[in-house]
Amino acid sequence: MKYLLLVTGEERTWAEAGPQERKEVYARWGAFTRMLEERGANLGGQELAHSSTATTIRKNGEQVLVTDGPYAETVEQISGYVLVEAADLEEAVEFATAMPSDGVEIRRITT
Template identity: 85%
Template sequence: MKYLLLVTGDERPWAEAGPQERQDVYAQWGAFTQMLTDRGAHLGGHELAHSSTATTIRKNGDQVLVTDGPYAETVEQISGYVLVEAKDLDEAVELAVAMPSDGVEIRRITT
């Protein structure tokens, strides 16, 4: 089964991180991605631009509202995703726990 691991959290620490801190985090993500690749579980993933760069579209019948900013006005935002192959939710949780992220939402791909 395919699972989407959504990286969630407060974007402020990353926005304020210095070059060495960012390099360290990228190294952790590189090791995580290599682990997934070695297990045959890595299907893709990307870091997302800061939520302040988002464009949100809301439809109400024929009316369309296009606004700047994220869908939800919260401190925690989605900052990236990893698509994995896992035999079941337990394995997806195991993979998510290994992520160098404090918050992860796991969603099974249904198609």
């Protein structure tokens, strides 16, 4: 089964991180990615641009509203994603737990 692991967190934390801290975080992400590759589970992933660069589309019948900014006004934002192949939710949780991220939302791909 395929699972999407949505990386969540406070963007302010990353914005305030110094160069050395960012280097360390990227190193942990590299180790995480290698672990997924060794297990044949890595289907891809990317870091996302800051939520302030988002464009949101909302439809109401024929009316379409295009606005700048993220869909939800929350403290935590989605900052990236990893797509994995996992035997079941338990293995997807194992992968998500190994991610160098404070928060992860797991969503099964249904098709």
